[in-house]
Amino acid sequence: MKSRGGIPASLGAGGGQAYEPRLLTATLDTEQYPDAVATARVDIRWFTTGDFSIHYVETRGDNTHWECRWDRHPNTHNTRLHFHEPPAGTDISDLDLPSSHPLDVYSTVFEAIEQRIESLW
DSSP: OOOOOOOEEEEEOOOOTSOOOOEEEEEOGGGGSSEEEEEEEEEEEEOOTTTTEEEEEEETTTSSSEEEEEESSOOOOSEEEEEETTTTTOEEEEEEOOOSSHHHHHHHHHHHHHHHHHHHH
């Protein structure tokens, strides 16, 4: 399977709790990355309310992670739409997207992932 921009990926679906949507995991082709990156994946959850969580994770050979997450959900730490910044995903900033349509959000996320891959080379 090829994702936006030609990022090769394979897909798998995992079940969640009854109150949350299923998890869709796309495992990205690590041949697009330098050797230091052992695995890369995108975890996607989309709620019937229009809320979502898209989590990007790179795992290095030494088992360290570089990750970030695009979220839209009610919370007490930021606005409903926010971004968990890399490298650890712990710093959070408000996010402004021109559209919350799934295709527009996916386009934004995969463009950011492509820029990340380019920055590694």
